[in-house]
Amino acid sequence: MPNAWKRDKPTRLLSPKFLFLLFSSTLILIFLFLSSRPSNPNPNPNYFPLSNRLSFHAISPFDCYNSPQAHPVVASTVEGVRYPFLFSLSDFGTLPDKPHKNIVRILKGKPFRKPDISVTVQDILEKAKAQGRDGFFVDVGANVGMATFAASAMGFPVLAFEPIFENLQKICEGIYFNRVANLVTLLEAAASDRLGNVTVHKLVGRLDNSAISATGAKLAFKSNEEVAVQVRTVPLDEVIPESEPVLLLKIDVQGWEYHVLKGATKLLSRKGSQAPYLIYEEDERLLEASNSTSKEIRDFLSSVGYNDCTKHDTDAHCTKKDV
Numbered sequence: 001m002p003n004a005w006k007r008d009k010p011t012r013l014l015s016p017k018f019l020f021l022l023f024s025s026t027l028i029l030i031f032l033f034l035s036s037r038p039s040n041p042n043p044n045p046n047y048f049p050l051s052n053r054l055s056f057h058a059i060s061p062f063d064c065y066n067s068p069q070a071h072p073v074v075a076s077t078v079e080g081v082r083y084p085f086l087f088s089l090s091d092f093g094t095l096p097d098k099p100h101k102n103i104v105r106i107l108k109g110k111p112f113r114k115p116d117i118s119v120t121v122q123d124i125l126e127k128a129k130a131q132g133r134d135g136f137f138v139d140v141g142a143n144v145g146m147a148t149f150a151a152s153a154m155g156f157p158v159l160a161f162e163p164i165f166e167n168l169q170k171i172c173e174g175i176y177f178n179r180v181a182n183l184v185t186l187l188e189a190a191a192s193d194r195l196g197n198v199t200v201h202k203l204v205g206r207l208d209n210s211a212i213s214a215t216g217a218k219l220a221f222k223s224n225e226e227v228a229v230q231v232r233t234v235p236l237d238e239v240i241p242e243s244e245p246v247l248l249l250k251i252d253v254q255g256w257e258y259h260v261l262k263g264a265t266k267l268l269s270r271k272g273s274q275a276p277y278l279i280y281e282e283d284e285r286l287l288e289a290s291n292s293t294s295k296e297i298r299d300f301l302s303s304v305g306y307n308d309c310t311k312h313d314t315d316a317h318c319t320k321k322d323v
Helices: 016-036 101-107 116-130 146-152 165-178 214-221 257-262 284-289 294-303
Strands: 075-077 086-088 136-140 158-161 184-187 196-203 206-211 226-234 246-251 277-281 308-312 315-319
Touching: 075 101, 075 165, 086 146, 086 165, 116 146, 116 246, 116 277, 136 146, 146 158, 146 165, 165 184, 246 257, 257 277, 257 294, 284 294, 294 315
Parallel strands: 136 158, 136 246, 158 184, 246 277
Antiparallel strands: 075 086, 196 206, 196 226, 277 315, 308 315
């Protein structure tokens, strides 16, 4: 392969010049982005932060300001979204042989590639906004915040669940870069069907990704090595009061979706348009690795009134119709 990176060939990717170009490009892009954004995406003077409206008897929000800062930080804007935002990389690729594609894009003066979920979230919330509907977005399995910041860039409050510390650091960076501390409430936990703890498997070399099933982790991320860590679990119904409107619930937890949904029975049992638009990953291999199936999930959703579900690649989109 004439264009392949050769491990036995000397490279200057980690030379002082490379590092200077990388981090100076990052800083310039961040400065330009921050200079062009309003200081408060939600200008409503009567707005009360979401953290003041949720229930935290089971768990307290993650404290970004007292969390150790990860470094180095490589962040940039995202291409092709109606409401632009920044997020920072947690995976730099294999340096120096094969840097992450978004690092290469920064050096070429290009924004990060847009994640599909960011476009999907903004499209759904745009429709809700046009209908005059109010509420917040729940991001379960927030990873580094690509869906969280897509929503908060529009001025929507976000409740984000993420159990992996490395990801929490990146979300905290994004909260600062995007100036959305008043919009994003972050919980260091895995959403589930009961309060307690569960073992999560983080991938060696890809500590930004994880799965509760060790088999699921290997299936999802094609790695043979993982690190087991204990994380807290909390049901959505323990945190979200029945009086608070939820517009969109997104779940991407590598096969643990059934347990998350069971822990949100009250939320999902809301009537008609008061129930959230639901997006969840429906990958049969990952579900089986966590001892559940897509049929089990669909049967449960039908029992709480979600009878209109369509498949979009590996995701399922479910809604309720007003009676």
